[in-house]
Amino acid sequence: MTSVDAQDQRDPELPGRLLTTERDVLIPLLRARPEADFALPTAACPGWTVRDVLAHCSAALLRAVEGRLGRGVFSPESNDRDIAERAEWTNAMVVDELERGMTEAGPVIAAAGGVLDMLALGEWVHSGDVRETLGEPGAYAGPGQPHALVLLARATREKGHLPLHADLDDRDEPLRFGDLSGERPPARYIGGSATLVRLYAGRPVPDGGAGYELAGAEKEELNIFG
Incomplete structure (x- = not known):
């Protein structure tokens, strides 16, 4: 990875x-x-x-x-x-x-x-x-996702986005997003990588968000395309 x-x-x-x-x-x-x-x-x-x-x-x-x-x-x-x-x-x-x-x-x-x-x-x-x-598996996931997460992490840092610590169900190590040098304490996300991508991209989340936890930020704050 x-x-x-x-x-x-x-x-x-x-x-x-x-x-x-x-x-x-x-x-x-x-x-x-x-x-x-x-x-x-x-x-x-x-x-x-x-x-x-x-x-x-x-x-x-x-x-x-x-x-x-x-x-x-x-x-x-x-x-x-x-x-x-x-x-x-x-x-x-x-x-x-x-x-x-x-x-x-x-x-x-x-x-x-x-x-x-x-x-x-x-x-x-x-x-x-x-x-x-199209009802195909792998939306916001698949073999390209590790590359996308790298780009997403750097984009959030460069944009001075809110800091976020992500414990991902499908990744061995936690990932960090946003500007970690400011005074705001990092938000905390627990859930899947594809759902995190959806939140950052402003996409609908299945099951009304029941499959993840987000503390220290509102989901709307994560959207980098909005």
């Missing part, structure tokens, strides 16, 4: 590894699904279907690959335009573009010095959104 606490220094290749690891899970899954599944609404992204989420993801990655990143690129308006531009595409074309983006974006993100690392993390979270909507 990749140690989160050992990742105080940025690993420029990590976002690319996260993307290609998730690519190898997500793309075959999508190619095996019936066309009707792409029209399913996603609970995590109200108003967006599975296809909309995939189109947003593929467009964002291709913007990075092709160097088309400017002011307001990832605004809601820009996202809607990207989805609309692909409205006439087949589902297979959207999946093909997504595969290309997940394959080619890594070196670009690595060379950007850290400013695009959250793009890889966001893509991985959206893959979880899609997998959950």
